[in-house]
Each structure stands twice: as C-alpha cells, then as structure tokens.
Amino acid sequence: MAVVRARGLVKTFGTGRVARRVLDGADLDVEAGEVVAVLGRSGSGKSTLLHLIGGLDRPEAGSIELGGVDVARASERQLSAVRRRHVGFVFQFFHLLPELSGEANVLLAGRMRGAAPDAPARGGALIDRLGLRHVAGSLPSQLSGGEQQRFAIARALVNDPSLLLADEPTGNLDAEAGAEVLRLLRAGADEGRAVVMVTHEAAATAMADRVLRLADGKLEPC
C-alpha cells in the first residue's frame, strides 16, 4: 500500500519571461518499506518535489495523498498535523538549532502539541541506538558532520513517521559518515517506513529499491 501518492504535480518558480516550471505533471507512489532515490541535475526540482510531498510547500496543480489527507489542498493546521505525525525530514545541512544540544534537537519535534506521547522515550532510545549518547549534550558546533546528521535522522524519526524525506543526506559528509547515514535510512525503511531520498551519490542509489530521474518536470525510472 502506498504511503504517499502524488499525481500531476506542477510547480513553477518566477513569473513572466523568467518563469521556470520545475515540476510539470510529476507522479510518484512510494510503498511502506521502500527506499526511492530521486536523481536529477541541479535545479531540476528534486528538493521541490520533497518539499511538496512533505507539505512544506504547495503545488500549483496536482494532488498528494499522505496519511489520508490531500496535502495539496490541506489547511495550514492540517499540514502541521501531517508533518508532525507522518513526515520526518533529513536535510543536507542538518538544520540543527545551534543553541540546543544534540539531544534537545532530537526531542524538539516531540515537544509539539499533538506529538507522539512516547516521543521523548523514543528520542532517548534513538540517541542510544545511533551511538550518540556520549555527545548528546554537545552543541552542534561541537559535533562532527556525521554526528550532526545522525542527530538529524534521530530527530526525523522521533515521532515515528510513516514517510522519511531526505534531501541530499550525504552531500555534506565524507564517505564513511555518508555510508553510516545511508545505513540508517535503509534501517528506517526496513522498519516499515517509506523513504524518499534526493541524491547525486552512486552509493545512495545502490541501496535504493527504486531509482527515479527527474527530467523536464517529470519522474522517470532509471
């Protein structure tokens, strides 16, 4: 069963002569337990696709069904709930809050009203599982890139989402740290989550169940 189902997504940036349609009828279905890697040239709309699927932005046309909600037409309140309950994000530049420790960053998502009640416990367990306990109290500026990204993955998983969206998760890491991150994403999928990952890395595509290419605003199998 598809965790997320997107149909005919259209998104344009700019207006008039400088308008650029980066998505032009893109379709995507991702099943639970499946890792989908999305490839494409810089500026082809890969990150935009993730933002739309995760309810961070709205398409001009098309529909996205996630957790029983049409994300494209949902209210801001519904979108917040969808992001809280169903989506976990992992970003290329980690996006950890610099004034919070690694652990506090993980628990942040569990602080929201309506978050999973067991989020704090899950956060602690994730920190242990990802081998971050010894640096849990450190500020992001005191952590290595790999440690920061592992904290970001723990934060993405703290509310036990059904969909994990990763935007170039290894783009800022060395090979060893990148491999560890990919292993964690695979593990996330093996636990029954759908994982969509935007990447340029060959290693990332190698661990994916499906690899799609975004070209001319549409997704095609590689």
Add this chain to the structure above:
Amino acid sequence: MLSLALAGLRARGSRTLLSALGILAASLVVGTGVTVGFGLATGFDRSADGAGLPDVIARFDPEKRTTVDERVRALPNLETASYRYEVLNAPLTANGHHNHRGAVNTIGEGRRGYEILDGRDLVASRSGEAVVEQGLAKEWDLHPGDRIRVGRELGELTITGISNAPDNVAFPLATTARVYVSDATIRERLGFTPDDANVALLWLRDPGKADVTLSQARAVSFGLGKLEFVTREGVRVLLSQAAGIVISLLVAFSLVALVAAGTMLAAGAHADVQRRLSAFGVQRALGFSPGRIAALQATEAAIVAVPAALAGLAIGTLAVAGRSGELLAALNERPPGGALVLPLALAFLAVLAIVVAAATWPAWRAARRPPAEILRGGDVAPRRQGKEARGGLLGLGARFSTAARGRFLASVATIAVCAGVVVLMLALASLLERLRDDPGTVGKRYQLTVRAPDWLLGAIRDVPGVDAAGERYATEAADSFRLGEQLKLVAYRGDHTDFEAPPLAEGRRVRAPDEIEVGLGLADALGLRPGSTVAAQLRSGAEVRFRVTGIVRALESSGRIGWVQPDRLLAGDPDLKPGIVVRLDPGADRAQVTRDLIGIGAPPRTASAATTRNGEFLAVLAAVLRGVGLAVGLVCLYALVQALTMTARERRGAVALLRACGGDARAVTTVLAGAAAAVALPAAVAGIVLEWAVFGPLVARLAAGFASLPLSPAPGDIAIVLLGLLALSAGATLLVARRVLREPVVAGLREE
C-alpha cells in the same frame, strides 16, 4: 570602498532600513533634547544680551531724576544709566480685553533695557505712542498700529512696537502687563513734564564688580526711600522662582535623553555587527584584512547614519521647536533661532561618531579573530555540557533571544534605557503635579493661608479640622556683604517645623532668635556652614545678623532662603506684617474648614507649592513634555519591535524547522512569545532599576542639587511600564508570528 559599502547595504536592504530607522529614532530624541535643553538653558542670557538688560535695577520711592542722577553718577564703575517712572495697577483696555494691573513706565533718554521684537521703539519727541510687552501683545492679539487705552488720563495710544525684557516673566505668567510711554506723551496728555523717577537702570563697566558698586550705591543713596536693588543674577533667581525648577527638570531630562539615545545608538550598531559575524568570517577567508573590514563597516555605518541622523534631528527639532518657543516666550526669553544650528551640528557629529565607533570597534575586534572561529559562530553563547533545554517552547524562544549574547544584551540595554526614560517621564509628571499642587513637596506642612488680623488667631485655631495655626513672617532681603545676592527670610514664633520642615542636610534646627537655618542654595552661594554668620539687609535698610545652625534642602526660591524666629526681623523692620498659616487635621474636610474660616471672617487661600498655577504656562509645559515623551515613546516602541523582528528574522530558519517538524501557529507564537519575554522582562526590570539608581537621582541633582526631589518610581509607574512592555511584547509577537506564518516553510529553511 564606497561602492563595496553601498553594495553591501543594498544587499541587506531591510536590515539597513531597520538600522536607519533606529538611528533616526535615537536622533529624534537627541533633536528634541538639544532643542528644549539648549533653548531653555541659554534663554535668559540670550534675551538679556539681546535686550541690553541692565546690570543692576534699582527701585525706590519717587524722587527727582536730577537728584537720582547726581547720586548715580558718583558711582565709579558706572558706564551709563537711564531712569523710569513706573505706575502700577493702571487699567489697560484693548481689543475687547481689560486689565487693572498694568505697569506703565514713562521713559526718558538713554538705554531702554528692552528690545523691540516688532514695529519700532518710542520716539522722544512724539506723543500718543506706546510700546507693549510681547506677553500682553500675544495674549490680547495686539500688533503695531493697534490702539490701547492706558489709564484714565492718558487715554488711547497707538502701539508702535512690541518689546521684550527678561527682567520678569511675561504677562499673564506675571500678573502685571508692562506698557512703555514717552515723556512727550505725558507732556501732551497730562500737561506736565515728568521729572520724577522710581526706577534706575544701571549698566556697569565691569559687571563682575556689581557687589562693590551696590555697596557704594548704598553709601550714596541716603534720602532715597525703600531702595531695592536687583542684579542680573538676582533677576535670574527671581525668574527661577516662577518656573525655574520646571525648566531645570526639562533641561536635565533632555540631558538624560541624550545619554539614553547615545546608549541606544551604540547598542544598535553593536548588535548589527554581531549579526554579521559570519559575513566577516567569509571576508577574512577571502583575504580581507581586519582593517579593511573595519573600514568597510565604518563606511557603511556612516552612509546609513548621515541621512538618518539628519532626518531624526530635523524631525525632533521641528516637533518641539514651536512649543519650546512658546515656553520661552512665557518667560520673556528668546528662542535660540540660528544659534541652535551649532549644538545641532555638534549633536549630528556626536551621533555619527557614536554609530561609526560602535559599528567599527566590534567589527575590528571580531575581524581580528581567526576566520575559522568566526565562521563557527562565535556569537552563540557557550553552554554547559549535558544540560537539557528546559521550559518547553517558551524556553526555546527565550534561548533564541539569549543565544546571541551580544545582540541580546544590546536589545535589553536599548529597551531598558527606553523603559527607564519612560519611568522617568512618569515620575517627572507626578513630581510636576505635586510641585504645582502639593505644598508638602517643598516642605510645607500647612495647607491654607489666611490674611487676617492676629486677634483672630485663637478663633482660627478653634475651627474644627484645624490642627494648628500660626503667624508666618516672610520678607526679601539682600546679603549685606554681597548686595547682589537676594535671599528670602521666613520666620515663625517657636518651632518652625510645625509648619515648614525642609529636610535637614547638616547641623540642627533653629532654637533661638539669633539663629538661622539656611537653604543649601544660599549656603552654596554665600559659602555658609553651621557656625557662619548671615548678615541680611532688610527692605527697611536695617541689617540683621544670624548665626547659621543648620543647612536644609529647600526647594523654594532655589534654596536661597532662611528660617528664623521673628524677633530680630521685627526689630529691623517694625512694619513687617505676618500672614496666618493653617495646618489641617489628617482627614479633615477642607471644604468645611474653608467655609468655617469664611464664617469667622478669615477667608483662606490654598498654600502655594513650588511652581506657578498659571494654566496656559502649565499647558505649554505639558505640551513640551508630551513632545519629548512622544519622541521617547516612539523610540521605545521601535526598539522593542525591532528587537523582536530581528530575533524572528534571524531565527527564521529555526522557526521554519519547527514548522517542518510539525509545529503549528500556536507553537510558533509560543516560541516568539518566549523570545519577546526574554528581552522585555529583564529590560523592564533593568529600566526600573536604572531610573531608580541613575536617571532619577541624576535628573534631581541636575535640576535642583540644592533640594531633595522625589523622583523615585511609584508602584503605579512601575505597573504601567511593566504592563506597557507586556502589551507591546504581545502585540509585536502576534504581528511577527502572523508574518512568519504567512511565509512558506521552505523559504525559511533555505536561509537556515
């Protein structure tokens, strides 16, 4: 360098605009402070010079001009003199107005001692003409060419000019309105040549030796009855009795506002640099030297500061110039006009220097650190390991505010200074009200005064609600050694503290007829200490001596006052008549007591406090205060909104991340409220402490170091400031939250 700086400013358009607005707001306060402060502080000297105010004005019983002139010419220090004959309580009628308290001055040859503001002066050979003082002209809307009826015999005269003489405040603040007529008018209308004088205006070669000249004048003045002298300094003191404390408070407030504005400018510029630390790191990594980065920062700061400071100073000046001018006019003082340009130019340079220095110095310091350290985000406060974030989303918002320590401290400092100034404004307003209405502010413990024969004293004491009643003697005198030094002597039989108890600063209270307690203002002027001798020359010409037992912080008469027992005063001036002062029981019905006193033939008046009750004058004062207060209030509002907006803008990415993690509008608003509270609450507390410990005492000391001015914040003032800041914080939070929530989440994430 210039093009690079301009490009940098353009790239940070909205932040540049915010910085410019901050400089404009602070400059606006500077503009109002300089305009009010300079105008009032220099008004008397400017007007005295403009009018050619005499160094000494002598008043005496009418005497032949030739006789007076013979005596005056004997003074070795004399440069020139002129004479007037002044008739008081003359009826004046013009433009449908009428007044019975005209002071008609017949003037002869020689210097006038006033300046003509409009029209022309009197011409000795022409009759039927008059010059009127500007206060009367303004109040009655009189212009050159209008007609005024003066007295019963002089009839209608044509007004040729409007004059200004700062030897008294203007009508209607002064109860008398001055009109000048020439000898020719008296000759034509009354049929005789005036040859009497009762006022002599003396200009001295060396005004610094006025004391010596006055002693010589005393020596040669035999035969002149009721001779009184007043020097320029004496005039200044007399004027200060009318409004001096208020003017001093305004000037002192302006000075504090200037300091506050300077602090805000420095804090704002410092915060701007803190925000740009990462950019400095990149510039250093690209090969920019610390000096070049600092120079670039200085250039950018100057480019923003010049137009903003000019605009702020201009707006501030225009906002209060009119009201300040009216206030000066009420005091018979001239507005500074072109003389204001120099202090404004200096203020502009000071603003520019503060902004450039505050922007350059931290940039220079930051740029000298290793680029890697700057790029890592040295702005974030180090945090102890292993401690989990507390306080939920509210605490997280507070952490957003406090994480960038430099910016946080700058914001708190700015808002604290604003809050302190607002508390000061409120305390000042309360004080002015009390100075006007509450005699207790100046140490008076009586509430009513009665003009009644002394045999009614017993009956007055028996009136229900009257706690005590006593005779109060008051007279003006001059120091025998320095006749230019005026002082007021107040006498009670027995313990004067039953009726007047200014706080004792040194020594002890009066216990015997040969003792005196002097105000700190008089003690400072004459170098008096407990044990010194005061020799005072009374109006009768007699000299009385007292030994100083104590020095008190008296507000009345600028502290140039002394309390004694009446025996020696009465010996020196047997004609001195007392008034009766009445102290009421606590909780007594004042209206009923008043009715009872009227019933026994002793109609009472409310005891006066430290300032005039003239409604128009107080209205002008209130307008000036409102003008300055509005400027400070605007700055306060701006500083708070700016701090919150900057926090929200800087943590735009973090807020977007919260939303990406599922945070809804409530979560975002809670975080922003925490950020606002983290700045506003310590700022409010710091502002109150600042007013209590620094601003209040500073203003009180600057305004009246000779007295104790209660300028501590009242609980009500504190509540108003706390609630005001809370409301502003809530409003700013909602505004910013609304704006943040309107923005797509991805826009914020791109910036993080």
